[in-house]
Amino acid sequence: MQLQGFSQRLASGTQTEALRGAACRAQSRVLPSRPRAGASVEAPGHNIREDAHNRADMPGSDAFNARYVPFKSLQSGNGVSEQYSLDEVLYRAQDGGLLDVQHDMEALAKFDAAHWKKLFDSRIGTTAWPYGSGVWSKKEWVLPELSSDDIVSMFEGNSNLFWAERFGRQLGMSDLWVKQCGNSHTGSFKDLGMTVLVSQVNRLRKIKPEAVQAVGCASTGDTSAALSAYCAAAGIPSIVFLPADKISLAQLVQPIANGALVLSIDTDFDGCMKLIQEVTAASPIYLANSMNSLRLEGQKTAAIEILQQFNWQVPDWVIIPGGNLGNIYAFYKGFKMCMDLGLTDRLPRLVCAQAQNANPLYLAYQAGFDNFHPVKAKTTFASAIQIGDPVSIDRAVLALRETNGIVEEASEEELMDAAARADLTGMFNCPHTGVALSALTKLRERGVIAPSDRTVVVSTAHGLKFAQSKVAYHSKEIEGIVGKYANPPVQVKESVGDVMDAIRNKFSSM
Numbered sequence: 357m358q359l360q361g362f363s364q365r366l367a368s369g370t371q372t373e374a375l376r377g378a379a380c381r382a383q384s385r386v387l388p389s390r391p392r393a394g395a396s397v398e399a400p401g402h403n404i405r406e407d408a409h410n411r412a413d414m415p416g417s418d419a420f421n422a423r424y425v426p427f428k429s430l431q432s433g434n435g436v437s438e439q440y441s442l443d444e445v446l447y448r449a450q451d452g453g454l455l456d457v458q459h460d461m462e463a464l465a466k467f468d469a470a471h472w473k474k475l476f477d478s479r480i481g482t483t484a485w486p487y488g489s490g491v492w493s494k495k496e497w498v499l500p501e502l503s504s505d506d507i508v509s510m511f512e513g514n515s516n517l518f519w520a521e522r523f524g525r526q527l528g529m530s531d532l533w534v535k536q537c538g539n540s541h542t543g544s545f546k547d548l549g550m551t552v553l554v555s556q557v558n559r560l561r562k563i564k565p566e567a568v569q570a571v572g573c574a575s576t577g578d579t580s581a582a583l584s585a586y587c588a589a590a591g592i593p594s595i596v597f598l599p600a601d602k603i604s605l606a607q608l609v610q611p612i613a614n615g616a617l618v619l620s621i622d623t624d625f626d627g628c629m630k631l632i633q634e635v636t637a638a639s640p641i642y643l644a645n646s647m648n649s650l651r652l653e654g655q656k657t658a659a660i661e662i663l664q665q666f667n668w669q670v671p672d673w674v675i676i677p678g679g680n681l682g683n684i685y686a687f688y689k690g691f692k693m694c695m696d697l698g699l700t701d702r703l704p705r706l707v708c709a710q711a712q713n714a715n716p717l718y719l720a721y722q723a724g725f726d727n728f729h730p731v732k733a734k735t736t737f738a739s740a741i742q743i744g745d746p747v748s749i750d751r752a753v754l755a756l757r758e759t760n761g762i763v764e765e766a767s768e769e770e771l772m773d774a775a776a777r778a779d780l781t782g783m784f785n786c787p788h789t790g791v792a793l794s795a796l797t798k799l800r801e802r803g804v805i806a807p808s809d810r811t812v813v814v815s816t817a818h819g820l821k822f823a824q825s826k827v828a829y830h831s832k833e834i835e836g837i838v839g840k841y842a843n844p845p846v847q848v849k850e851s852v853g854d855v856m857d858a859i860r861n862k863f864s865s866m
């Protein structure tokens with residue numbers, strides 16, 4: 357079992373760790389002591405939280421508010437039938453449907469677009485608590501009523517959006533961009549949602565200590581990493597349900613290191629998701645998956661950030677890999693909010709990219725979204741999206757309908773090739789980004805995306821989390837995959853002649 361293999365590895369590393377421990381202890385004698393996690397950072401004459409209060413640059417938090425409403429009421433446009441305070445512990449509406457966080461748009465609209473742009477721009481690069489975070493720099497649009505003192509943040513967000521000039525040229529494109537959401541604290545976009553959810557939990561534990569004693573999630577590896585890190589930062593117990601042997605080693609070690617209770621369960625992600633819903637319904641364990649609409653409030657800021665990075669110009673296309681399908685809706689929500697508040701004048705077209713081995717949304721799209729049928733997801737290198745029964749299916753369909761969106765799929769060979777091909781232009785893509793890059797390639801080849809269309813590919817995780825599959829690809833060890841872009845290392849003897857031969861073989865002109 358993966359976990360057993362892992363503990364053996366941990367055991368064999370013990371001696372080295374002991375030596376490192378001694379070195380750290382020696383170092384700690386000379387370094388100044390650090391503040392406790394969760395405590396305010398106090399140096400003589402400086403308190404970052406007080407500082408934040410003093411620098412408050414908006415009307416009091418009571419000027420804006422948000423609440424839970426049934427997601428269905430947004431779809432139907434018939435008005436809101438139920439509403440709940442965000443201080444309630446609940447994840448579904450009375451009829452069992454999903455919830456959504458609805459903001460008081462009238463209150464927000466009292467400030468014009470120029471005001472919001474200026475405010476958000478003024479917070480870029482600041483260390484003022486909590487606005488140095490890309491999520492909390494949009495606090496009024498995220499959780500306006502939460503006290504800054506309750507926020508648990510590692511200044512996530514503000515991720516790089518770069519011009520993929522060389523890869524774009526290879527596809528005949530002049531305006532291709534990659535949003536690096538995986539360049540984040542725990543190596544995926546999940547940090548954006550988790551800072552919001554864990555911050556609200558931090559508040560709930562103060563006002564309702566009995567109701568929230570721990571936080572739990574089902575995960576394919578990234579949600580669990582983010583949950584355990586943010587909980588550890590706040591001193592909140594976390595529990596993660598992982599499908600046994602279905603996540604990468606790098607992902608597995610994250611919640612272990614952050615002190616979560618890690619349950620390796622003999623099922624797939626969909627099985628874990630069912631279990632966590634039952635467990636959280638019957639215990640004071642708070643649900644941290646994106647079924648909980650608080651998560652999406654953080655994730656939507658990546659869309660707002662893209663617009664801000666383009667000086668509020670709307671791209672033509674945004675391509676997002678999809679699994680449990682919360683993120684595609686979060687992006688839609690961010691883009692829609694900017695349009696509704698007059699910061700932009702249109703929505704981009706969204707593309708959801710799925711692995712062919714876990715493609716329920718693609719199949720539903722092919723059938724005109726008339727019927728949705730869950731599938732049994734098969735093994736895929738894009739293991740974080742190996743999901744057959746996505747919780748946010750209705751949210752994804754709305755996002756795609758409203759943006760004239762498209763769903764595309766990628767086979768195992770296509771996704772690994774697309775990631776490797778783009779890596780050769782300087783990226784280091786995870787397989788999920790490979791799915792999105794493959795979708796891009798296909799849409800470009802079919803002429804759906806035009807040469808000059810401004811297109812953003814959302815990279816959702818750091819490639820280093822998936823080193824195992826990338827090594828296998830470059831070693832040409834994957835059955836059924838040729839490895840068109842493989843670049844295996846060359847074994848050479850310790851001899852100048854052999855080294856020079858290897859160089860000449862590669863660069864024949866030298």
Ligand SMILES: Cc1ncc(COP(=O)(O)O)c(C=O)c1O
Nearest residue numbers: 678679680681682683740816817
């Ligand atoms: C790396 C990565 N990419 C994409 C996704 C898909 O996001 P969503 O589940 O919100 O569709 C996930 C998680 O599911 C993920 O971990």
Ligand SMILES: N[C@@H](CCOP(=O)(O)O)C(=O)O
Nearest residue numbers: 575576577578579645646680
């Ligand atoms: N890829 C996810 C799957 C769960 O998604 P969530 O956004 O609903 O928590 C993971 O990393 O666990």
